Amino acid sequence: MPCIFDNIDLQLLPILRETLKVSYRADFCVGYFNLRGWRRIDDLIEQYVSSENACCRLLIGMQSLPSHEVHAAFSLGSGDGRIDNSSIVRFKKRMAAEFRQQLTIGAPTNQDEAGLRRLSHQLKTQKLIIKLFLRHSLHAKLYLVHRHDPNTPTVGFLGSSNFTLPGLAKQGELNVDILDHDACNKLQKWFSDRWQDYGCVDISQELAEIIDQSWARDELISPYYIYLKIAYHLSHEAIAGLLFFFTSRGSRTNY
The missing domain is CATH 1.20.5 (Single alpha-helices involved in coiled-coils or other helix-helix interfaces)
Structure with a gap:
């Protein structure tokens, strides 16, 4: 029977951290990503070697920002979701601006500043790779953790938690762990198909630049x-x- 993580009787964040401790790679798909919330697990991602097969891949689906033009542009294409490269660059900049706005909310703390600098470093060294999925609205919340364990090589968490502190540890959510090999393999294929989709664009460099130009900069x-x-x-x-x-x-x- 799966465990249920509702952040009431059982929080998702502690078990996610415990699972990441013995991992070498992770794949996350969320609808919303809080930049300052990354420090909750960044120490565990730091152990990754930093390659496509030994990093954390974070896929962000539906953003609460004016992305209707993005979705409309894809739908007006040839049917395969393709748009020209100049449009993709323009949409990347527009969506990255929403993450810049995140850093203007709330009072900065020393912990937030240090965490954002670590996030920038992990983006630059590709220990963390972040992509936006633009083909259509994507509300899925999936955490896949890959481990050197013959019994449970992949552990999945599937449910409603976005990568924010409330989503992982505070507000009421509903998530279950997935330990079955066949189910994890199918979820991995689902993630990989979307990660390799043409409508999925890398914004790692843009996010690192946003942090380096913010109040969390080194200089x-x-x-x-x-x-x-x-x-x-x-x-x-x-x-x-x-x-x-x-x-x-x-x-x-x-x-």
């Missing part, structure tokens, strides 16, 4: 730039008011 930001940013925000309403005044005045004059 210190010049106090002068901080002064300019504060001055801009303090004067923003006054500037907007002046623009509105002169614009409305010009409209009356033309009339």
Whole structure:
């Protein structure tokens, strides 16, 4: 019988960590990924060798961002989901902007800063590879952990938990573990088919750059730039008011 992880009687995060301790590779598919939440397991991913067969592959399906244009572009194609490379680059940048917005929410902490730097490092060294699935909406939540174990070489967790702290340990969810060899092999094929799909694009480099340009960067930001940013925000309403005044005045004059 499978174990049920509902984050009420049994949390998913502790058992996921225990399973990752003896792993050499992992494949995750989630609908939402929190950049600051990665530090909950990054120490276990650090042990990976960093190659396509010894890393963590993270596939992000449905994002809560304005991606309707992306899906529409695919549906207007030849039927095989193909669009031109320039469109893919444009959509990658647009979706990466949503991850940039994540880092503007909440107060930064030392733990978050250190965790984001480790995330950037793992993206650059390909211990973690992140792709976006753009062909269609994908709400699946699947965690596959591969281990050097003759009895259970692959352990799966299938359910409703996204890769966020609430999804893994707090809010009510419903997940089950998958230990059956045949079931795990079928789930692995399902993941691999989507990972290799043309509508699946790598955004690892873009995410590393976002982190390196944020408040979690290694180098210190010049106090002068901080002064300019504060001055801009303090004067923003006054500037907007002046623009509105002169614009409305010009409209009356033309009339």
